[in-house]
Amino acid sequence: xxxxxxxxxxxxRTATSNGRSPVDKEVDFANYFCTYAFLHHQKEMxxxxxxxxxxxxxxxxxxxxFIGKTVLDVGTGSGILxxxxxxxxxxxxxAVEATKMAVHARELVKSNNLHDVIEVxxxxxxxxxxxxxxxxxxxxxxxxxxxxxxMFDSVICARDRWLKPNGIMYPSHARMWLAPIRSGLxxxxxxxxxxxxxxxxxxxxxxxxxxxxxxxVLTKPFSQExxxxxxxxxxxxxxxxxxxxxxxxxxxxxxxxxxxVEEILKVEANISSLVTKEDTxxxxxxxxFDVHFKGxxxxxxxxxxxxxxxxxxxxxxxxxxxxxxxxxxARVNEGEEIFVNFSMTRAEDNHRLMxxxxxYSIKQSSGKMLPxxxxxxxxx
Amino acid sequence: xxxxxxxxxxxxRTATSNGRSPVDKEVDFANYFCTYAFLHHQKEMxxxxxxxxxxxxxxxxxxxxFIGKTVLDVGTGSGILxxxxxxxxxxxxxAVEATKMAVHARELVKSNNLHDVIEVxxxxxxxxxxxxxxxxxxxxxxxxxxxxxxMFDSVICARDRWLKPNGIMYPSHARMWLAPIRSGLxxxxxxxxxxxxxxxxxxxxxxxxxxxxxxxVLTKPFSQExxxxxxxxxxxxxxxxxxxxxxxxxxxxxxxxxxxVEEILKVEANISSLVTKEDTxxxxxxxxFDVHFKGxxxxxxxxxxxxxxxxxxxxxxxxxxxxxxxxxxARVNEGEEIFVNFSMTRAEDNHRLMxxxxxYSIKQSSGKMLPxxxxxxxxx
Numbered sequence: 218x219x220x221x222x223x224x225x226x227x228x229x230r231t232a233t234s235n236g237r238s239p240v241d242k243e244v245d246f247a248n249y250f251c252t253y254a255f256l257h258h259q260k261e262m263x264x265x266x267x268x269x270x271x272x273x274x275x276x277x278x279x280x281x282x283f284i285g286k287t288v289l290d291v292g293t294g295s296g297i298l299x300x301x302x303x304x305x306x307x308x309x310x311x312a313v314e315a316t317k318m319a320v321h322a323r324e325l326v327k328s329n330n331l332h333d334v335i336e337v338x339x340x341x342x343x344x345x346x347x348x349x350x351x352x353x354x355x356x357x358x359x360x361x362x363x364x365x366x367x368m369f370d371s372v373i374c375a376r377d378r379w380l381k382p383n384g385i386m387y388p389s390h391a392r393m394w395l396a397p398i399r400s401g402l403x404x405x406x407x408x409x410x411x412x413x414x415x416x417x418x419x420x421x422x423x424x425x426x427x428x429x430x431x432x433x434v435l436t437k438p439f440s441q442e443x444x445x446x447x448x449x450x451x452x453x454x455x456x457x458x459x460x461x462x463x464x465x466x467x468x469x470x471x472x473x474x475x476x477x478v479e480e481i482l483k484v485e486a487n488i489s490s491l492v493t494k495e496d497t498x499x500x501x502x503x504x505x506f507d508v509h510f511k512g513x514x515x516x517x518x519x520x521x522x523x524x525x526x527x528x529x530x531x532x533x534x535x536x537x538x539x540x541x542x543x544x545x546x547a548r549v550n551e552g553e554e555i556f557v558n559f560s561m562t563r564a565e566d567n568h569r570l571m572x573x574x575x576x577y578s579i580k581q582s583s584g585k586m587l588p589x590x591x592x593x594x595x596x597x
Numbered sequence: 598x599x600x601x602x603x604x605x606x607x608x609x610r611t612a613t614s615n616g617r618s619p620v621d622k623e624v625d626f627a628n629y630f631c632t633y634a635f636l637h638h639q640k641e642m643x644x645x646x647x648x649x650x651x652x653x654x655x656x657x658x659x660x661x662x663f664i665g666k667t668v669l670d671v672g673t674g675s676g677i678l679x680x681x682x683x684x685x686x687x688x689x690x691x692a693v694e695a696t697k698m699a700v701h702a703r704e705l706v707k708s709n710n711l712h713d714v715i716e717v718x719x720x721x722x723x724x725x726x727x728x729x730x731x732x733x734x735x736x737x738x739x740x741x742x743x744x745x746x747x748m749f750d751s752v753i754c755a756r757d758r759w760l761k762p763n764g765i766m767y768p769s770h771a772r773m774w775l776a777p778i779r780s781g782l783x784x785x786x787x788x789x790x791x792x793x794x795x796x797x798x799x800x801x802x803x804x805x806x807x808x809x810x811x812x813x814v815l816t817k818p819f820s821q822e823x824x825x826x827x828x829x830x831x832x833x834x835x836x837x838x839x840x841x842x843x844x845x846x847x848x849x850x851x852x853x854x855x856x857x858v859e860e861i862l863k864v865e866a867n868i869s870s871l872v873t874k875e876d877t878x879x880x881x882x883x884x885x886f887d888v889h890f891k892g893x894x895x896x897x898x899x900x901x902x903x904x905x906x907x908x909x910x911x912x913x914x915x916x917x918x919x920x921x922x923x924x925x926x927a928r929v930n931e932g933e934e935i936f937v938n939f940s941m942t943r944a945e946d947n948h949r950l951m952x953x954x955x956x957y958s959i960k961q962s963s964g965k966m967l968p969x970x971x972x973x974x975x976x977x
Contacts, residue, residue: 218633218642218672218737218738218739218740218746218748219642219739219740219741219915219916241623241624243621243623243624244621244623244624253598255822256815256818256819256822257793257819257822257823257826260797260800260819262598262599263800263804263812264800264803266807269807269808273807273808292598295812295815297808297810300810301808301809301810304809321815321818324814324815324818325810325812325814325815327814328811328813328814329810329811357598358598359598359599360598360599361599366598368598413637417640420640420643420644423644424643427646427649427653428649428653428677428681429681429684430677430680430681430705430709431708431709432675432705433708434704434705434707434708435636435675435701435704435705438636438701438704439636439637439640442635442636442637443637446637534599535599536599
């Protein structure tokens, strides 16, 4: 044997959390939480200046939301958000963390002399209990393309159990965006796929010649496996703004105070984008998100802070953008309109991963509508 | 958040199989079996010519072990070994596979017109039942450094349940080897570690300056995490024979017909190696294995086939060697003797991974014994 990796979870079956049988907690740890138990990974997130500045400013420019208040930090990780809330004047902060990172968070809290205010609780938010309801829930729950990881489920659960009637969510709002892009990535991925299939055919010849076994019956499943990997899986990318060839459109708007898990199980939208570049390639679509810290209607923020993961020349984030590549690419021209039918649901075999159905059609300036093209993608 | 990987299982707790609470099957799938559900990975193993030639020759040069016999293939994967056994004249072959790869194995068997002889059974060997006992158990169960993955447990279980009293194991014997080596890898790993710590100290300064939080209390756990990753984890490497600076020694010999799980839970050996190179660096130790196909005493092989993963100029395998690097390295000279106390046990949090205690001392030609150096390693 000789397994190169210890744990590539995509193929493994777990129950999904969308109304079907509950998730196996042990399996979920094996495939998800474990990642956040490494300080190396915490450091990556703590080094994301856009992410850090947004949360830092949202807290310290809106101290009135924290002074004398009780706060719950869902998935505190290293404890940084809990510490800022305490520094901003919170009376009490409950910092909940499911992984062993809770031990480090406790050390960090103590060494910053905030152990009288901050209580680090090791456990998953669904299991733990708090002695009181809270005024504010703060959490950095956003995954790639906002909803990957499905961690927001846990924040919603925390909100429904522990937030006071007039409480506030940090962040308060979230949006998912999609825009047509041009990129050389599509060609690279295609040649990777083609190379792997050439390699396969050489392998078939050798296996028959040297070992007397004809494996050609596996060509179809192998090519499907490779297609999924190279061509149908969305790609992390840090797009330059000039790679965006049309107007970005909003796929989903979320009010963190009101949204239910049911409402985020599926993201469906029909959008259109106006091509803004002269005669260029349409190589795919880029997806990103932003979140806002507006407080609530009764208790608004004094300073509205936005955290955006949109393509940016200078302010990239560790989230980057999720890119859905088209094979083959199309050509578009300024003034043309691209209509997109977008649908994202959770993977059957892992509720923290996603699958996407994306159909697009181009309306030329003449008014002529080109035939619609439908694609499937996996966000892994 | 924004987890880069979906599933790095090393940190996650599962029960161990060495007498303590049983392994969570679902978790084990998430972290182990899943890897073998990809044709891409099967192809890697099927492209390992040393591995393929050894099994192919062991079967076809010893047809008397297969003609008219019943065979069990444990972890058949693509089904290749089962197919060879059938082609060599087996009357019946039970090919057991725990992953969905069983579906492909079935297709392959059918397309090679062997579905009358080979029965592919999807399930883990511990759970399934066969209608009869078998004459031969064949399996390619070897992980890195032989025992990583702990798959041999399942082969032993199969042997005790399904092998006839005078049955034969393919392979019949296995050995673990260790030898002193020289390598530039140790310096690379050390500078990687040092670079990551320099980076950490810059990160501490920034986090305090920009975000008012002193994280220095995490320096020790972070450096421990990084040390484990860069310096204390054994490294896959394809060693050139001239990197071996002393005589290889056998750590463990296994008779696959007789060995018990208890006997492979721990590998302990005190060995010595004679330095064969003039004034050179001792940078670490390289570990590898070989297996043999000798049949049994009552029913020996006509042709003895060996599969070795020793350092080789031309015949590398996908197993390569596991390298245990020393920081700092030592110097040794021809004629000196290196005494090694080696102990390998299974990781508490994942019974398929290993930890190693390795102590060595150098006896100089003068007879003077240099002080013993003790190291800990993880095989992940």
